[in-house]
Amino acid sequence: MLQVADLTVRYGELLAVDEVDLSLQRDETLALLGRSGSGKTTVLRAIAGLVPIVSGTITLDGIDLGPIPPHQRGIGLVFQDFALFPHLDVGDNVGYGLRMQGAADADGRVEEALAMVGLEGLQRRRTDQLSGGQAQRVALARTLAPRPRLLLLDEPLGSLDPALRRTLAEELKALLDRTGVPAIIVTHDTEEAFALGDRVTVLVEGRAAATGPPAQIWNEPRTAEVARIVGHVGIMTATVADGIAVVDGFQVPISAPDGTATLLIRPGAATIGGPIAATVISSRYRGPDWVATVALGDGSIEVSSPEPVSGGEPIDIGIDPTGVTTLA
């Protein structure tokens, strides 16, 4: 339903978004993942019509949005800082879009929208009396109440504390499933992107570096940059000869020409005990087990350990070849 093609946005000299292509299906949630400054928020703002685009097209249900001003696009946007109107109470905030539409039964729909986010009866509350989580829900209810064709969420959980983030992420997921509104969620948090997105697009310096279902992005990040953004650690250079890649004492068959290649060893692929002699760099306690960071080639990998190990100690490890992929 949403097609973004060759989208380019500049802020003066700065190229913020560089020929990005995106598509979104009905009932789908797309997560835009990237570091700060990667242009992900700008993509959202371009879709909402809040920044002028240099080139490219954005079509919604086959209609070019280019000439349509933001207030006529029918797209909902939840801002990172929520942007609740401080001079209006909760009910009037949620009802704002409905009033703009001149909707009948605005009160009923406000009540409905508030119920949807679990804030029944808070209509007359002032916005500065809301907790962070409540403010987020009000912002969501405000955006959903006019029933937008497309929902855009800019770091919707970004300003909340971690415990709350997890609960709200689940609620949000359920809500998106329930309402069936197609949505684009911008986040810098891999876990959040994977939890909420049916598909994930990773943005690197204004370009779409990878797109796919979360598992695909995780397992086959394709480039070292994407791998780092989704949180991988085990990235290193290997020498390749006759289809065999070698890093220190570790060998694995890959399909790559002779020379060097970049390998990604996924977490969990390496275990203690095995043929490879390596050195521990450091270890940290993570919950039931310890995680040892072990030097390998010009990189390092993480290995789960039942007991603490200290930096400098030798360690023998094994690596499951199916947990290894090559990166561009």
Place this chain on the structure above:
Amino acid sequence: MTPRRSSALLALPAVVLGIVFFAWPMVSIIATGLSADPGRIASILGKGTTLSTVWFTLWQAVASTILTLLVGIPAAYAFSRFRFPGRALARVLVTIPFVLPTVVVAIAFLALIGPGGVLGVDLAGTVWAILAAHVFFNLAVVIRTVGSLWSHLDPRLEEAAASLGAKPWTVFRTITLPLLRPSIAAAGAIVFLFSFTSFGIVLLLGAPHLTTIEVEIYRSAALVFDLPAAAVLALIQVVGVTTGLIIYARHQERSGIGQHLLPAVATAQRPVGRQRWLVAAAVGMPLAISVIPIAVIVWRVLTAGGGVGLGSLRAIEAVDPSVVNVASAIGNSLQFGVIACTLTLMVALPAAVVIASRRGPMGRWLDTLLMLPIGSSAVTLGFGFVVALDAPVDLRAWWGLVPIAHTLVAMPFVIRSTVPVIRSIGPRLREAAAVLGATPGRVWRTIDLPMLTPAAAGAAALAFVISLGEFGATLFVARPGGKTMTLAIFSLFGRPGPTNLSAAFALSLLLIVVTGAVVALLERTRAPGVGSF
């Protein structure tokens, strides 16, 4: 970001008003004066008295500004960072002097520190009396301008500095002061302008050898009839004020630090322990400076005619209406106040929108240039009206000149108090409204306007009070019809007879009460956002 730059056209009314009723008359009268006898310019400039007048004007203005800042900044701190009983009342009390007519203040000060004064020292005719009165007048400017920024400063910044090992004084010097600098500079600039062009205070409390440029202009124009001298002095004054404003604008341009501002409620706390004494001292000092002269006026009203009571208010009725029509003066003042207030809002708010949306030099220059009228000679402007406004329509004796002059004086204050609020609305809220389906017009109506209303109401009240208390510009404009309250007070002080004096004091008290009420109202509607005044 959307290039939602408000059209510069919105600033047009303010600019037109400034050109037609300020720049054009000033240029005309100065040109007239200079061309009358070009040979004399050099001799006037070279005169020793001119030099000493300019020097005295400058140094007393600097001294007044520094003293006002020294008393005002601790008070601004106490008012903005602490909650204490009577804070609202104290704020009202320190604001009243700002709008009192100079004649009233001079009489009150003479009763205090003049010959036979209550305080037992005779400072009349010394520079101390002038400085004291300037501090009295301008404290509110510092307390309100600096205090409002201070109350929104994020206290965590200071806490961060303290945790990094900075002593309290170092925290203040390295963190708080630099963050406050824009507002201190703004307040200082206004106090400087008022002191630099001080007329009534210097005339009445000073001595014949302690004169400011403005007093010399008056002397040249009113008694010696030396228009070239008046023009040269007015030119010096305009150049001085403009130079000051340019330095100020440059400084503001450099020191514009973006910072996160918090709602005031989040930063104010109850003083504890030793803080109580500090707060008491910081508030007590300006309060004493403000209240004691006001108390003198109240006391004189209460004790006039022998006994203690409000009986002397009847003196107002006793004044022969053919001499000074007090009722019509009150009516005129209210009428001019309403007109000036409406006009100021109509002209200053759109200009504020333009200034707020342009962080670049253009907005700042507009802002700075609109301050020029408060730093210019009222005598000269009055003559300028006579010279410049005869064609195409003869406006020289138009009643509207008075509210327009008041508008020119009030405009910088209204702009200063609304620009930060407009800025605090921020693009995010407008975007949120737009994506919720609001057209640009509805965004203005449903977001900007309601959020601006408290600040605009405060600004309106301020413009009203400024109009009510304005004296200099009103006095020197040829105006048909009756007098305003301040002029009536002035006239009554100029006539012999005890009831005239009583009526003058009673009318002053009335002005104090009206001002106090309006300021109190202004306090209640103070914007929850950031307002400079």
Place this chain on the structure above:
Amino acid sequence: MKRITLLLAIFLVAAACAEDSGPATVRLLTHDFFAVPDELLTQFTNETGIEVEIIRGGDAGIVINQAILASGNPVADVLFGVDTTLLSRTIDADLFQPYRSEIGRDFVDQYGTAGGLVTPIDFGDVCLNYDTIRLPNPPASLEDLTAERFRGMLVVPDPTISTPGLAFLLATIDRFGETTPYNWRDYWADLRANDVEIVADWGTAYYSSFSATGTGSRPIVVSYASSPPAEVLFSDPPIDRATTAVIEDGCFRQVEYAGVLRGSRNQDSARRLIDFMLSIPFQESVPSSMFVFPVNPAAMLPEVFIGNALVPSDPASIDPDTIEQNRERWLTEWIDTVLR
């Protein structure tokens, strides 16, 4: 945009109002101390069909300078408030259209008319006042003021800023002369040696420094001959006699003139206004409205003025031309003598 249009509309309407004052209005430019009972104005309008619009422009000096700046293209039709010290300046600026009112035929000339250009309306004497309680034996003459027993007793408004101050200076110049062995500068040097106090204006002198009416300690002040009756007239509770009185020596007479402004478009109405100002009802109102005396000898004084006021028999006066030619030099010399 709407706002701009509205603003323009307001200006145009207002400007139209300013223009459209009609032929039945006469404009009187005057100073802030001008006062006239409303009923007299109403009476004038009823009799002549002419409305009077009073335009005030500050104190006398300012108003006259405003008028001079607009000479030939006046803001108003009649100017009132030119006094003796200012007259020459207005004549030099060619401010007036000649007019001699029939009403004043018999008495205006003794006050001067500058060749028929202006009409005297009232006169007042600037005189020394003293505190009758504090000073049972007042000085009898200007010379006495330099005596040791009146040391630190006199307060004078600054002649460079204040009109009564200037009048007092002129009285001393008239008395002691310029080239005499003991001239006015010597006299002021003696006053200075005798601790004369100089304050900015009359109000400060009278209401602050003067012991009888102010909070100060000086029992002798430069004020008006009409000040003592004002103390009686405006006392509360009522009193019979003032606690202040006039010293007859050293008074200076100031005549206040009115004239038809050159370029006025309502010359006829302007003349009728001047006639009105010479008429008995107006003349009888000036003592209590403006504390000055009528020039029309047929006007009756209010009773309180008869008992308490004093019209000095031989006040000083200096020809307006002489004042005009020497004012600046005199003031500079005065500053050098008294302030430096």
